[in-house]
Amino acid sequence: HVKERGRSDFRFYQRQMNIGLLSRMKLDHAMRQALEHQRFRLHYQPQVELATGKMLGVEALLRWTDKDLGEVSPVQFIPVAEESGVIVPIGNWVIQTAIKQAALWNRDGKSMRVAINVSALQFQQANFVDSIAAALHEHALQPHCIELELTESILIKDVEDALKKLESLAALGVKLAIDDFGTGYSSLSYLKRFPIYKLKIDRSFVGDLPVDESDVAIVTAIIHLAHALKLRVIAEGVETDRQREFLQQRQCDEMQGYLFSQAMSADELEQRYLR
Ligand code: C2E
Ligand code: MG
Numbered sequence: 001h002v003k004e005r006g007r008s009d010f011r012f013y014q015r016q017m018n019i020g021l022l023s024r025m026k027l028d029h030a031m032r033q034a035l036e037h038q039r040f041r042l043h044y045q046p047q048v049e050l051a052t053g054k055m056l057g058v059e060a061l062l063r064w065t066d067k068d069l070g071e072v073s074p075v076q077f078i079p080v081a082e083e084s085g086v087i088v089p090i091g092n093w094v095i096q097t098a099i100k101q102a103a104l105w106n107r108d109g110k111s112m113r114v115a116i117n118v119s120a121l122q123f124q125q126a127n128f129v130d131s132i133a134a135a136l137h138e139h140a141l142q143p144h145c146i147e148l149e150l151t152e153s154i155l156i157k158d159v160e161d162a163l164k165k166l167e168s169l170a171a172l173g174v175k176l177a178i179d180d181f182g183t184g185y186s187s188l189s190y191l192k193r194f195p196i197y198k199l200k201i202d203r204s205f206v207g208d209l210p211v212d213e214s215d216v217a218i219v220t221a222i223i224h225l226a227h228a229l230k231l232r233v234i235a236e237g238v239e240t241d242r243q244r245e246f247l248q249q250r251q252c253d254e255m256q257g258y259l260f261s262q263a264m265s266a267d268e269l270e271q272r273y274l275r
């Protein structure tokens with residue numbers, strides 16, 4: 001028995017190492033199974049106001065522990081899910097789950113913003129805005145408690161359609177953030193046309209602060225750009241005190257990163273920060 005267990009542990013290890021080699025079809029099937037059997041979870045990572053150290057909100061991040069594959073990173077499975085289309089039902093589950101959780105965290109005069117990542121295919125669905133509105137209604141949640149994180153690539157796919165949807169979402173009162181700002185194929189003109197609330201500076205610009213001169217210039221410019229446009233700005237991937245100090249000096253509004261906290265389950269977040 002022990003020997004068999006050892007062998008399957010080895011296979012497990014091997015498969016986990018080779019996840020990149022798994023066929024997309026197998027991974028797609030595993031994701032559909034995981035959705036059906038409720039093996040996806042959301043973890044939440046704090047977003048902190050730099051001036052006060054106050055946690056203003058959290059970002060919901062998808063987690064998947066597969067029974068055979070072990071822990072699979074969203075960096076690996078989200079692109080496959082987008083390609084196969086299974087991101088649409090997964091994304092709907094994320095919206096439902098995050099909004100339900102946000103409703104629990106915004107009872108009794110308490111306030112906690114929850115940011116939700118949205119993929120391109122999900123955003124392109126004709127009923128995307130309705131699905132957000134319906135979930136807010138179902139859980140009796142004020143729209144301003146929700147922030148949607150969109151990537152630049154979403155906004156350039158079908159500009160007229162995107163504009164319509166973003167205006168409807170903004171009219172509802174939902175906040176809109178540009179995720180991984182500066183890494184996509186974008187023109188700055190959308191910042192003028194779209195009702196954006198916040199820019200999220202990608203962590204690839206943050207990791208080498210304040211040493212790398214280009215990153216210093218880029219991050220400083222993004223903060224100025226955001227404020228000149230009356231947008232809020234958050235830096236992601238903040239890991240050191242020196243990075244935090246730099247961002248604070250440049251009047252960046254918020255930060256998110258391992259320096260303050262990793263993402264964790266709703267229970268753990270409550271125990272650590274909401275008591
Ligand atoms: P993202 O939206 O840019 O999320 C930030 C990522 O950076 C998260 O990785 C987070 O755990 C990680 N991170 C946060 N602070 C630090 C830090 O200080 N250092 C480092 N090295 N990393 C940090 P995660 O959770 O692996 O997610 C990766 C990406 O997967 C996300 O990037 C997002 O694009 C996508 N994703 C995650 N959840 C969802 C989801 O529910 N829906 C969609 N469509 N995409 C998701
Ligand atoms: Mg994000």
Ligand code: MG
Binds near residue numbers: 179180200202236
């Ligand atoms: Mg990001």
Ligand code: MG
Binds near residue numbers: 179180202236
């Ligand atoms: Mg990023």
